[in-house]
Amino acid sequence: MAVANRDGVTIRDVAAHAGVSIATVSRVLRGTTPVTPATRDRVLAAVAELGFRPSALGRFLAEGRHAANGIVFPDLSGPYYAEVVLGYEEMAGELGRSVLILSTHGRDAAPDMVRELAGRVDGLVVLGRTVSDDVIEEIAQRGIPVVVLARPAPSAVDSVKAENDESARRLTEHLLGHGCRRFVFLGDVNGSTDSMERWSGFRAALERAGITAPDEPRGVGLREEEGVRAADDLVAGELPDAVVCANDEVALGLMEGFRRAGVDVPGRVAVTGWDDVMAARYAGLTTVRQPMRALGAHAARLLDIRIRGDAEPPRHEVLPTELVIRDSCGPHEPGNPD
Amino acid sequence: MAVANRDGVTIRDVAAHAGVSIATVSRVLRGTTPVTPATRDRVLAAVAELGFRPSALGRFLAEGRHAANGIVFPDLSGPYYAEVVLGYEEMAGELGRSVLILSTHGRDAAPDMVRELAGRVDGLVVLGRTVSDDVIEEIAQRGIPVVVLARPAPSAVDSVKAENDESARRLTEHLLGHGCRRFVFLGDVNGSTDSMERWSGFRAALERAGITAPDEPRGVGLREEEGVRAADDLVAGELPDAVVCANDEVALGLMEGFRRAGVDVPGRVAVTGWDDVMAARYAGLTTVRQPMRALGAHAARLLDIRIRGDAEPPRHEVLPTELVIRDSCGPHEPGNPD
DNA sequence: CAGGGTCTTGTAACCGGTATCAGATACCGG
DNA sequence: CCGGTATCTGATACCGGTTACAAGACCCTG
Numbered sequence: 167m168a169v170a171n172r173d174g175v176t177i178r179d180v181a182a183h184a185g186v187s188i189a190t191v192s193r194v195l196r197g198t199t200p201v202t203p204a205t206r207d208r209v210l211a212a213v214a215e216l217g218f219r220p221s222a223l224g225r226f227l228a229e230g231r232h233a234a235n236g237i238v239f240p241d242l243s244g245p246y247y248a249e250v251v252l253g254y255e256e257m258a259g260e261l262g263r264s265v266l267i268l269s270t271h272g273r274d275a276a277p278d279m280v281r282e283l284a285g286r287v288d289g290l291v292v293l294g295r296t297v298s299d300d301v302i303e304e305i306a307q308r309g310i311p312v313v314v315l316a317r318p319a320p321s322a323v324d325s326v327k328a329e330n331d332e333s334a335r336r337l338t339e340h341l342l343g344h345g346c347r348r349f350v351f352l353g354d355v356n357g358s359t360d361s362m363e364r365w366s367g368f369r370a371a372l373e374r375a376g377i378t379a380p381d382e383p384r385g386v387g388l389r390e391e392e393g394v395r396a397a398d399d400l401v402a403g404e405l406p407d408a409v410v411c412a413n414d415e416v417a418l419g420l421m422e423g424f425r426r427a428g429v430d431v432p433g434r435v436a437v438t439g440w441d442d443v444m445a446a447r448y449a450g451l452t453t454v455r456q457p458m459r460a461l462g463a464h465a466a467r468l469l470d471i472r473i474r475g476d477a478e479p480p481r482h483e484v485l486p487t488e489l490v491i492r493d494s495c496g497p498h499e500p501g502n503p504d
Numbered sequence: 505m506a507v508a509n510r511d512g513v514t515i516r517d518v519a520a521h522a523g524v525s526i527a528t529v530s531r532v533l534r535g536t537t538p539v540t541p542a543t544r545d546r547v548l549a550a551v552a553e554l555g556f557r558p559s560a561l562g563r564f565l566a567e568g569r570h571a572a573n574g575i576v577f578p579d580l581s582g583p584y585y586a587e588v589v590l591g592y593e594e595m596a597g598e599l600g601r602s603v604l605i606l607s608t609h610g611r612d613a614a615p616d617m618v619r620e621l622a623g624r625v626d627g628l629v630v631l632g633r634t635v636s637d638d639v640i641e642e643i644a645q646r647g648i649p650v651v652v653l654a655r656p657a658p659s660a661v662d663s664v665k666a667e668n669d670e671s672a673r674r675l676t677e678h679l680l681g682h683g684c685r686r687f688v689f690l691g692d693v694n695g696s697t698d699s700m701e702r703w704s705g706f707r708a709a710l711e712r713a714g715i716t717a718p719d720e721p722r723g724v725g726l727r728e729e730e731g732v733r734a735a736d737d738l739v740a741g742e743l744p745d746a747v748v749c750a751n752d753e754v755a756l757g758l759m760e761g762f763r764r765a766g767v768d769v770p771g772r773v774a775v776t777g778w779d780d781v782m783a784a785r786y787a788g789l790t791t792v793r794q795p796m797r798a799l800g801a802h803a804a805r806l807l808d809i810r811i812r813g814d815a816e817p818p819r820h821e822v823l824p825t826e827l828v829i830r831d832s833c834g835p836h837e838p839g840n841p842d
Numbered sequence: 843c844a845g846g847g848t849c850t851t852g853t854a855a856c857c858g859g860t861a862t863c864a865g866a867t868a869c870c871g872g
Numbered sequence: 873c874c875g876g877t878a879t880c881t882g883a884t885a886c887c888g889g890t891t892a893c894a895a896g897a898c899c900c901t902g
Contacts, residue, residue, distance in 0.1 A: 186881075186882085187881065187882045189884090190880090190882075193880095193881085199880080200879075201881085202879090202880065202881090205880085205881080226887095227887050227889090228886080228887055229887085230887065
């Protein structure tokens with residue numbers, strides 16, 4: 167009868183209680199080697215009676231694995247990272263691995279935290295600009311599989327990202343179709359690979375259309391309040407026809423800033439975002455939807471393959487995105503779908 | 505110098521290489537006992553040369569702890585859980601603990617997954633309706649500290665929640681002040697403790713005001729599309745003056761549904777939500793803000809105290825909320841202060 | 843110079859499992 | 873009836889650290 171144990175119960179206690187060796191207990195529990203039904207029953211009875219639960223630490227040490235993966239991201243605020251992590255956790259769970267999360271918050275100690283994490287997992291996903299390539303390569307060389315997500319892959323690690331260049335082109339062409347000619351790009355091009363690629367796709371599209379692209383993006387962070395501030399700056403000068411933002415938060419902040427300043431969107435200026443977060447729907451923001459869950463899930467799958475000992479050359483997956491047209495880029499004939 | 509090791513390097517290799525015993529290596533690395541500078545240097549040199557990194561598994565097994573906490577939640581979609589988890593991770597990180605996440609997704613195997621998780625952590629936070637009280641009590645009895653978050657605490661475990669009753673009252677009174685008399689409450693009262701408490705606070709406020717409260721809430725889930733469907737249902741009958749929703753997602757879906765049906769909000773019906781997610785701001789939704797990050801952080805702190813061996817009677821923390829008035833409940837004189 | 847204390851270090855017993863290897867038992871056919 | 877083989881089981885060496893205990897080296901004092 168299951169005893170409330172203080173978990174001092176070890177496999178040796180069970181063995182003694184059942185009158186067998188610890189090896190036999192292990193065999194019964196793992197089913198590795200056939201065991202006589204009679205002994206089996208005795209062992210199981212002892213297990214039940216003592217309320218024995220094998221120690222995960224002991225097991226993993228003996229097995230030489232952790233049965234856990236890590237994921238490193240900058241900061242879970244905003245829907246993007248949360249969704250990616252969720253997709254990751256879901257897939258990892260299906261593959262029988264627990265998930266350790268680590269948010270760097272831009273802390274100085276981030277590299278050490280990541281190294282530490284690397285020591286307690288079988289594999290690791292690194293998201294965006296959290297630690298330098300050095301750290302990633304060092305970990306990869308320790309033999310711990312690493313997959314990078316939404317950042318360029320150093321050396322020989324796998325990577326997963328959403329398509330940016332082509333969608334930036336489609337988005338930009340859509341704005342050109344609205345008659346926009348003078349553009350501003352808003353986003354942190356140094357901090358985020360995604361932003362950088364969106365910027366370069368945007369720029370390329372303009373050049374192809376024979377329009378003078380801005381020399382450089384307005385370097386702002388990726389959060390709402392920075393969008394609000396950017397609106398003030400823009401209002402102070404000559405308004406462009408369209409502002410292409412590197413993510414939805416900035417775009418939403420920008421729209422809010424314009425609203426406060428009495429600047430009509432899309433009447434006087436078009437605004438677009440990126441990611442298609444929930445708020446984008448309610449704000450009528452034209453944006454590019456990325457498959458956030460799928461990004462995480464793919465990373466988990468790639469990692470799993472590596473952990474199982476695959477030695478193929480690095481894989482680089484690029485997931486497709488989808489242009490989502492709403493009202494913030496200008497009026498459209500048919501009622502806005504979605 | 506620092507060799508790219510395949511991580512077969514153990515403390516014994518280091519000891520041999522430095523010509524000392526493993527105990528001395530351990531001492532140097534942990535600084536537990538003084539060691540002669542000369543030996544110290546030899547050991548450190550060997551460590552560097554071999555690229556030695558102590559195995560976390562070996563260490564934790566010897567120390568008898570995991571240096572990791574778990575957190576269990578139903579599903580990370582929606583901003584609420586993500587924020588709670590983030591606040592939790594941040595605090596746990598500061599307290600020197602890694603975080604293992606587990607999303608149950610309403611899977612049947614959830615109880616076993618949680619038990620499994622419990623075996624690899626020093627303590628556990630359980631969020632909302634993920635597993636039954638039985639499972640929680642079983643784990644607590646195994647001697648693993650548990651803190652429940654946004655759900656009633658079984659037996660002797662700590663709990664953290666946001667205040668619901670009082671804020672439901674304030675919210676309802678605000679609506680009464682707008683002249684609303686006929687109410688509907690939308691939310692999954694069976695599935696979520698929060699919803700249930702909001703419902704009962706709402707009901708109590710109406711009764712106190714001498715208004716007939718609805719007999720029961722409209723039982724719907726907590727996601728957007730269920731709000732949209734609810735709008736259709738409501739439009740088909742006689743519209744109430746106000747719909748109080750148990751969370752923002754449902755409220756936003758409801759507003760969207762009303763919009764499609766041509767029902768003006770707040771002109772013909774007022775709508776309120778709960779949580780104050782980002783989209784609520786853009787939709788002008790009146791709502792109640794909960795301190796989501798703080799909920800997670802408090803849970804982490806309570807857990808830490810227990811893990812350190814505190815034996816006080818269970819603590820139950822209730823965090824304050826804040827009423828956020830926007831436009832969805834009716835017009836207000838001064839400009840909406842956000 | 844002997845005796846006692848302090849400092850440093852090594853030996854070995856843990857932590858709690860897994861898995862190899864070999865011994866014991868039972869069963870088989872010739 | 874006996875050797876050979878298949879089955880089951882136990883003893884034990886791991887996995888990779890930490891740490892209690894004891895021993896050796898050294899210094900100091902009476």
